[in-house]
Amino acid sequence: MKSCLTRRVLLPAAAAALASCQKAAPTPFAGSSPVAVLKAKSYQEDLVAHILDGIRLCGLQVKDKRVLLKPNLVEFDAATAINTDVALVAAALTAFRSLGAASVIIAEGPGHRRDTLGLADEAGYGKIIKDFEDNFVDLNCDDVSPIKNFAGLDQFFFPNTALAADLIVSMPKMKTHHWAGATLSMKNFFGLVPGAIYGWPKNTLHYIGIADSIVAINRQFRRTFAIVDGIVGMEGNGPIQGTPKPSGVLVFGKDLVAVDATCCRIMGIDPTKVGYLTMATDLGALHSSQIQQRGENPTSVRTNFQLIKQYQSLRLT
Numbered sequence: 001m002k003s004c005l006t007r008r009v010l011l012p013a014a015a016a017a018l019a020s021c022q023k024a025a026p027t028p029f030a031g032s033s034p035v036a037v038l039k040a041k042s043y044q045e046d047l048v049a050h051i052l053d054g055i056r057l058c059g060l061q062v063k064d065k066r067v068l069l070k071p072n073l074v075e076f077d078a079a080t081a082i083n084t085d086v087a088l089v090a091a092a093l094t095a096f097r098s099l100g101a102a103s104v105i106i107a108e109g110p111g112h113r114r115d116t117l118g119l120a121d122e123a124g125y126g127k128i129i130k131d132f133e134d135n136f137v138d139l140n141c142d143d144v145s146p147i148k149n150f151a152g153l154d155q156f157f158f159p160n161t162a163l164a165a166d167l168i169v170s171m172p173k174m175k176t177h178h179w180a181g182a183t184l185s186m187k188n189f190f191g192l193v194p195g196a197i198y199g200w201p202k203n204t205l206h207y208i209g210i211a212d213s214i215v216a217i218n219r220q221f222r223r224t225f226a227i228v229d230g231i232v233g234m235e236g237n238g239p240i241q242g243t244p245k246p247s248g249v250l251v252f253g254k255d256l257v258a259v260d261a262t263c264c265r266i267m268g269i270d271p272t273k274v275g276y277l278t279m280a281t282d283l284g285a286l287h288s289s290q291i292q293q294r295g296e297n298p299t300s301v302r303t304n305f306q307l308i309k310q311y312q313s314l315r316l317t
Contacts, residue, residue: 054252257284
């Protein structure tokens with residue numbers, strides 16, 4: 001089904017979803033998950049080697065899989081650091097292909113800009129990544145298929161490209177967020193929701209609720225891996241109007257809850273106080289005792305991100 005489908009009949013139903021979402025407490029995750037933290041001081045380093053190390057440390061199998069790289073491509077301002085750096089995305093494209101993936105594409109559905117290719121050009125994607133347009137899918141305009149019983153809604157539409165992927169690699173920028181506290185690998189999946197149906201900035205997700213939507217999308221997409229761009233993140237009034245924050249790390253993992261919890265600790269944020277993470281404790285490892293830290297210890301690379309006033313209570317003590 002084409003994503004030009006009208007969203008008028010879907011928006012009213014989203015408001016009612018709040019009352020029916022996740023009433024029963026899910027069973028907490030009881031296992032353990034590896035998360036790799038690697039130092040990377042600049043985008044001029046051998047990022048392909050770093051990515052291959054992170055994949056190896058986390059035990060990810062890539063061969064013969066259809067891989068979708070999902071960067072955070074939201075808005076562009078040359079004076080700050082909003083998007084996943086193009087050098088990291090280009091390196092991931094090379095790394096996953098070298099491991100024998102059946103196919104590797106880049107896909108994104110920006111929540112703020114409708115001209116996705118124009119935004120990608122501004123951010124340098126078209127210039128740096130060879131044949132970028134041939135390897136890119138705009139998820140806002142992709143063909144879609146319905147998923148039943150999503151976040152209290154009878155059905156919800158997702159892009160066919162995302163639904164068909166064997167592995168979705170979330171590649172967010174490490175940032176604070178003025179509504180969620182932090183935006184990392186799980187929140188990055190908002191870009192899997194087609195704007196042509198659900199509006200800009202993905203209005204239906206806001207009606208459902210930010211935290212509820214993050215968790216619901218991550219319940220739907222479970223074949224995942226994360227590569228978090230913390231070389232230069234964003235602090236303060238993120239995800240767009242904050243200031244650059246050099247952190248000098250890349251964070252990897254198959255368990256996106258564990259990855260985001262680790263990133264929070266690096267940022268000086270207590271993950272047990274972040275709403276969407278506490279709602280997703282059945283999906284992955286939230287507590288440090290459940291996370292097999294590989295590479296650098298998060299404590300050794302911690303650099304406190306500035307928090308806006310309403311999120312000072314999230315500070316990790």
